[in-house]
Amino acid sequence: MVSRILKKTPSTNKPMPIKLYRGIRRLHRRNCSLKKSAIAPSTVVLTRVGTNKAFKVLHKPKSPETRPETQARLPLPPLASPEKRTVCLDLDETLVHSVTGPPPKNFDFVVRPKVRGKVTTFYVVKRPGVDAFLERLAAQYEVVVFTAGLRDYATLVLDLLDRKRLVSHRLYRDSCKEMSGKFVKDLSRLGRDLRRVVIVDDNPNAYFLQPENAIPVHRFFYDPADRELARLLEFFEDEELRCCEDIRIAVKKFVGDDGLMSSDDDGDDDDELEEMSDAKSKPTVSTPCSVISVHRVRPFGPPVLEWGTNMVIVCSFFLLIINVIVCFRTGFHPFFLH
Numbered sequence: 001m002v003s004r005i006l007k008k009t010p011s012t013n014k015p016m017p018i019k020l021y022r023g024i025r026r027l028h029r030r031n032c033s034l035k036k037s038a039i040a041p042s043t044v045v046l047t048r049v050g051t052n053k054a055f056k057v058l059h060k061p062k063s064p065e066t067r068p069e070t071q072a073r074l075p076l077p078p079l080a081s082p083e084k085r086t087v088c089l090d091l092d093e094t095l096v097h098s099v100t101g102p103p104p105k106n107f108d109f110v111v112r113p114k115v116r117g118k119v120t121t122f123y124v125v126k127r128p129g130v131d132a133f134l135e136r137l138a139a140q141y142e143v144v145v146f147t148a149g150l151r152d153y154a155t156l157v158l159d160l161l162d163r164k165r166l167v168s169h170r171l172y173r174d175s176c177k178e179m180s181g182k183f184v185k186d187l188s189r190l191g192r193d194l195r196r197v198v199i200v201d202d203n204p205n206a207y208f209l210q211p212e213n214a215i216p217v218h219r220f221f222y223d224p225a226d227r228e229l230a231r232l233l234e235f236f237e238d239e240e241l242r243c244c245e246d247i248r249i250a251v252k253k254f255v256g257d258d259g260l261m262s263s264d265d266d267g268d269d270d271d272e273l274e275e276m277s278d279a280k281s282k283p284t285v286s287t288p289c290s291v292i293s294v295h296r297v298r299p300f301g302p303p304v305l306e307w308g309t310n311m312v313i314v315c316s317f318f319l320l321i322i323n324v325i326v327c328f329r330t331g332f333h334p335f336f337l338h
Contacts (some may be wrong), residue, residue, distance in 0.1 A: 074171070079192075088171075089144070091158070094220065095126070097125045097221050097222065100123075127226060127228070128227070133230075136233060142169075145171065154172055185201070185206050187199060195247060197247070200215050213251065235250075
C-alpha cells in the first residue's frame with residue numbers, strides 16, 4: 001500500500017514529507033482494525049510484521065473441548081452398535097476408594113488434582129478385580145462412568161484406572177442434577193432407552209429418580225477379599241439377560257428383596273472428601289431426596305404390640321399386685337392361692 005502511494009507522488013529529489021508518512025501509517029492501522037472486527041472471533045488473523053514475510057498470530061481460537069458449553073456431554077452421542085446396552089458405573093466407593101489422609105499400607109496410585117486452588121494428594125485403592133471387570137464388561141456393553149466427583153479429580157483417577165480406554169464416556173458432577181443440595185444422576189438425560197440402561201452405585205440417593213434401573217453394591221474401603229465385582233459379572237454375563245427385552249425386569253429379579261442397602265452410613269466418610277477436596281458429594285438420609293430402604297428386616301419373636309395395649313397390660317399387672325398386698329393385710333387370701 002505504501003508503495004502504491006509513493007508511486008502516485010511526483011518523482012522529485014526532495015524527501016517525502018513526515019506528515020505524509022504518518023497519514024499512511026494511520027490509514028494502514030485503521031484498515032487492519034476494520035478487517036479484524038469483520039472476521040469471526042473463532043478464526044485466526046494473520047498480519048504481516050515489518051517488511052519481511054513473517055506473520056504474527058493476532059487471535060488463537062478456542063478448542064471445542066475448553067468451551068464451557070461442551071463440558072457436560074448430555075445427551076450422549078448415538079450408540080455405535082444399537083445392540084449394545086449401557087452400564088453406568090459409579091467411581092468412588094464402587095470402583096475405587098481414595099483417601100487424603102495418611103497413606104494406606106497398600107495403595108495402587110496417587111493423584112494430585114488442584115481443588116479450590118490447592119493441590120491435594122489422593123491415595124487411591126482399586127477394588128479387587130476392577131481391571132478384569134472393566135475389560136469383560138466393555139466387550140458386551142457401553143460402559144459409562146457417571147460420578148458425582150469433580151472433573152479435575154475424577155479425570156486423573158480414570159486416566160490411571162482405565163489405561164486401555166475401555167470406558168466409552170465419562171460424566172462428572174456437572175452432568176448431575178442438583179436436588180435439595182444433593183447430586184442425583186438422572187438417567188433420562190443420557191439419550192438412551194431406559195429399558196436398556198443399568199446404573200451400578202453404592203449410594204441409593206444417586207439413582208433416586210430411576211431406582212428400577214439400579215443395582216446397589218456394598219461400599220468398598222480396603223477389604224482385599226471383596227467380591228462385589230465378581231458378583232456383578234455373573235449378572236451381566238448371564239445368558240438369560242441377553243434374551244430379556246427390558247433389562248429392568250432382570251435387575252429386579254437379581255436384586256430381590258435385599259436390593260437397596262440402607263443409606264444410614266452414606267455420610268460417614270463424606271466429611272473428609274467434602275472438606276478436603278469436595279471430590280464427591282454423598283447425600284444423607286435427612287433430605288427429601290433420601291431413598292427409603294427396601295431391605296426388609298424381620299424382627300425376632302412376636303410383633304411388637306401397640307402403645308395403648310402395652311399401657312393396659314402394665315396397669316392390669318400393677319392393680320393385681322396391689323390387690324394381693326391388700327388381701328394379705330386384711331387376712332383374706334386371693335382366690336388363686338387357695
